[in-house]
Amino acid sequence: MFYEPSITPHQNTHTLNPNESKHILRVLRKQVGDSIKITNGLGDAFEAKIIAVKSKQCQINIISHFYEKPLPYQLHIGIAPPKSADRFEFFLEKATELGISEISPLICKNSERKRLNFSRCEKIIQSAMKQSLRLYMPKLNPIISFEEFVKIKFDNYTKLIAHCENDKKHPIRDKINQADKFCVLIGPEGDFSLSEIETAINLNFSPISLGNKRLRTETVAITVCQALALLKY
Template sequence: MELFFAHPEEIQQNVLSEEESRHAVKVLRKQVGDEVYITDGKGNVFVARIIEIRKKHCKLQVFERKQFPESKHKIIIAIAPPKNSNRWDFFLEKSVELGVSTIIPIKTQRSERKNINIERAEKVLISAVKQSHNYFKPKIYSLISMKEIPEYLPQNFQSVVGYCGDEFSKTKLSEISIQSRNIVCFVGPEGDFTPDEVQFLIRQIQSVPVTISKNRLRTETAGITFAAQMNLLISLHEK
């Protein structure tokens, strides 16, 4: 099933965006009368029929809506984006596939990246939603400082921070017990968090330092591993 994406306001207006319309008509050769499947990234899939093809958009007639349940647990990844854009895009793509609900890019003392392109990130996330058929698009924020982190977290959550140093006692991620529906995972830059940053997360966020692998992982790999292992822990918790 070929899946298209439309923002809620586009669904209300019964249209596909110019980009999605171009893909439907020019690439997939869709014609008037053809059925299309559309998601809004909020758990809804709409079945529609193309009733008019215009220069900049396709006009639709939506005749069915399917609503999919959201996971009871939310995985939130707060991560220092890697400098390499391809690695960052790879992390974003896999975050969608693994059901991450929120991505919070953070700027740390050792961060190599000082800004991110939100528009590009949104396009990567939307593309991954369409490819993976995960009907929930993660929310992504602009780059924030460590001190701003508490403002972006839900009221109730548990938190873990991946750390390679020996200054703090650490727990294996596989031994963490799921105690909240909101799970925040902190991933540092290539040079890792500084001890002061980990101390801040422990004191201000009540983060638990963890090890996620016996090997040293790249930032994007650590973020993906966090998401995958948290999914496993959640599934075991729900049994």
């Protein structure tokens, strides 16, 4: 599967972007007459045939088109990236495979990582989407402070927060069964501060439990993605 964000169902021919063209021609050594599959990350899949190569870019003829409906739920995770870039990239890959809709990196009081290589992150998401044959590209938002994020109006969303304090929490399955649009807060390795937890709860984020064990940041996020994939799909 290849990714071409500008392709639409209304076209008969299209010229692929330089990056995908390079991969098709130099890495996979595809030639004129070969068939390929393409998605625009918006639910559309295309069966196409290479008809020409000009200026190192593939020109294709679209043979057939298929549209896949979105998942029956939407998941937006606000997550404080771990100190290890590898662990955050692992989360991006697995969350994409599991069907996450949107990701917002957060800067919290206890955050150890406050910068991201967005170009690399987007490439990881794109690669995971193609390899898992997903037809929807998750949206990766710019990094934002916790305080700004929790004040966003998430209309019609069930708002949840996963934290490690011994407060009263709802089993995640109970909250998942009640809605189809979710915004979930996941804190840094040092967890949310008490003031952040209080702020979130005052803004109608409900605390949730994922069990009685303490999990890494990226593990919590992947567990949430998997829970929705199993219980809502």
